[in-house]
Amino acid sequence: MPNISPTSASWRRAESRLVAWFTAQGRRPAPFQRAAWRHWAAGEDGLIHAPTGTGKTLAAAGGPLIHGALHPATGLQLLWITPLRSLATDTTQHLGAAVDAMGLPWRVLRRTGDSGSGERARLRRGACELLVTTPESLALLLSYPDAAERFANLQGIVVDEWHELIGNKRGTLLSLGLARLRRYRPEARVWGLSATLGNLDEALAALTPRGVLVGASSPKKTVIETALPDVGEHFPWAGHLGLRQLPRVLDTLMKARSSLVFANTRSQAELWHEALASVWPDDPSTLALHHGSIDPKLRFATEEALREGRLRCVVATSSLDLGVDFSSVEQVIQIGSPKSVARLLQRAGRSGHQPGAPSRILCVPTHLLELADIAATRDALRQGHLEPRHPRKGCLDVLAQHLTTLAVGGGFDADEAYVEITTAWPYASLPRERFDATLRFLVTGSSALAAYPEYRKLVLHDGRYVVSSPRVVRMHRLSIGTITSDGSLQVRYLKGARLGSVEESFIARLRPGDRFLFAGRNLELVRVRDMTAYVRATNSRRGGVPRWQGGRLPLSGELSDHLRHVLATPTATSPEMKRLAPLLAIQRKQSAVPNEGETLCELIRTREGEYLFLYPFAGHLAHEGMAALLAYRMSRIHPADYGYAVNDYGLTITAATLPPLDASTMRTLLHPYRLATDIVTSINLMELSRRQFREIARVAGLVFNGYPAHSKTLRQLQASSGLLYDVLRRHDPDHPLLWQADREVLELHLEIRRLRRVLVRMARSAIAWKEPPRLTPLSFPLWVERLRSGISADDWTSRVERMRASLEAKADT
């Protein structure tokens, strides 16, 4: 069907109906909205970028609505993909209202993991024109053989909050789904909605091979304020929690009707919620906690209460970063360093929904040096330096899942599938061998040519790969998606209500009767059974707070550049840097404050041993890689046990005696030459990669867990990913999923690309070598970090000797 041109009279008539609806609500379409509608009418693809609350939804929906009015049709017309289930409800209502306003006879339906059976059944019968769904539910739809038919009339696809998906495996899965939809329906348009990113061109390319960028012209103003400690006030040099600032935060909270308090980790959110609750002067039900490990039902209830204006304060983590429009929120508070400019901008955008009003955010430093982070963030924002989010390239676990989906949904030809998959941006440069290795793993079970005995998953039938076992089909549909829950235990009351999940390692340290803080409640462990920790409420806490791995984002590269700049500028005028000046004066007197083209190294001898400190300001992940590299290279000069610790500013390496060091030795030790080889030998790659394998095994369908209704029948099939990892390492070391795990460790866990860039930068910089008599303001926070990693040349025999010796020593005291 030919598109009606946006310059034609009939198109303008349909558009005016939409404009009239805007006017009826006292609004006017923004220029970027009208531009997006016209691009849609011209059959183009694109990406709409604008801050939250500026009308991106209607910018994207307008085109298809006008088109729908001009070309009446039944069957699925528009597919709307959203990253969050809770967003799906909002979006469905919002789009439903717009559809009504246009007088379209469209049925609007929502299909997510928690859709009711009625909704699902209606959808199975194909009865809707507009479908709101998640990337996982789209994958599920593609796993039914009638998928081609269902999408036969599709006019377009809109991906909401694309910035939340682009950098993770959910985005990768979606890219593969889009490639499949493009094959079913080449003329369907693909549009994305995104917050502002540092790499909008790449974000667009990752969505569609051809398209336009459409942006709101006037960016919203953001004001960053700081809870400054008083000059006379003793404020710590190190620390993560920042509870010292409680009175200041409470004061601020009491001045507004409704606030969001963002913490950087889930444990920090739990502790801040607890602290606020203990001094909360208002009705206790007006204070709530929200983070990703709390049960979805409880989280949803909190979101509802916030929307209805029944809450005065919600303490949250990035779980509330995106989506739902909380227009009642008056102010936003950030505890600790924001770590990323884009994230701060997004968090600030949760407040100030009145048109023209600036977004405000109050930053609360947890220790003195974080003042510099805040000043650097403001600097970066002023210059418009936002972080990019890069798509994850070539993930073989997601590929394995998608190939199984294709096999379940009617089968595929290997050559055709390879061509289709390489049209998806993340797989554009996937070598055919790697595709074949992944396919071989699905067919034979192993990377080798010989099939595993008794294995069956994909089978070749008339030249097409299909799945013949109904059980494999069922298990695959149950496990579609990329969100992992391996290694976590459900927490629920004895009476049955679920509270959320915590990591197994935390519960393993507790015994029945022990208490802990979780989901904002004081709990007592009663028993652990079937991957569930049963608890009862208590009124006091003596125990700890769960910690979750991988919660801590590193300082971003953009922020790192600005941070080095603000520290090196002695004449800073910002209130944060003025307050920090006395501390920097101490640092300068005892050692030095590094200039931009300089790398500061400090060697400090203490009674416990010698410490080398180094400050690249490159984020804790890259520092971890650098510390491992340095320790390894030192151990080659002088074999010994080296321990190390890192934070976002720098790293420390310690040993009873370090090898003789000076500026020129440091230059050699830090040289980027042979980085790739040395890093693989230096870190305990196996241990890290074993941990990384959790998610990979789950995504690729190697691990099944946690289906409440099926737990009995599937119990026999439960194995921990760690166990599978060990078995694969032993019997099938060339397995494509092991390759994937190693690669993810290097790229995500150690940020090897960033590490290389930083090493190159340092190789060009001057080394400032200092040997201060005592700990300096910069070294102190590193010194108090517990040593968590290290390098030592040993095997199991020497480990056993060491552990025995240490146990005996303990027994003697």
Next chain:
Amino acid sequence: MKTQDVMVAGVRLVAHAQRALYRPDTGTLLVADVHLGKGGVFRRAGIAVPSGDSDTDIERLDTLIRELSPRRLVILGDLAHGEATDRSGWVDAFRSWRHRHGDTDMLLVEGNHDRHFDARTLDLATMPEPVMEPPFVLSHHPEPDPRGYVLSGHVHPGVVVRDGWRKHRLPAFVFGPSLGMLPAFGSMTGLRIMAPSEGQALIAVTPAGLIRLG
């Protein structure tokens, strides 16, 4: 150290680094949770787990019997992980191994997984739990029993041992005041980490021998 002596209920028992427990005064070798054929059960469900672990485990049993020459072998449940099929290679391997040791008595104390597989076809005697063997009660499930000290399996106990900045997750023997648990014998088995408590002896199993913890 490959072995470690423990006094349990007044009897000297020997914990072995191959995750087995030997009682010298009666010449009884105990193992628990062998989970033969576990990989096959996974593979039949479309989960690609390499093969070979059942063969390794049968070889390990063989080595233990050659080394200790026990009069009898008692398996504390979960010998097989699930049903076997015609293509389950471990069944023949186990049967021929059984025949090579025809003069060793072998008894299976039946566990939860054993209902899927009839061990009598392997020429093993089978008994429902618990089996009295004073002063011990041999059972699969670790249920306290007034009639004696319980030696059991089922749990797959493990411990986390700190080693400087590292932590190791290791299988372990656990001996409490009235109940003892063996580590799982099978190579393809997981761990449940146990918190150490008063009056309990823990022996961690490392690839280089045993470590006694408290």
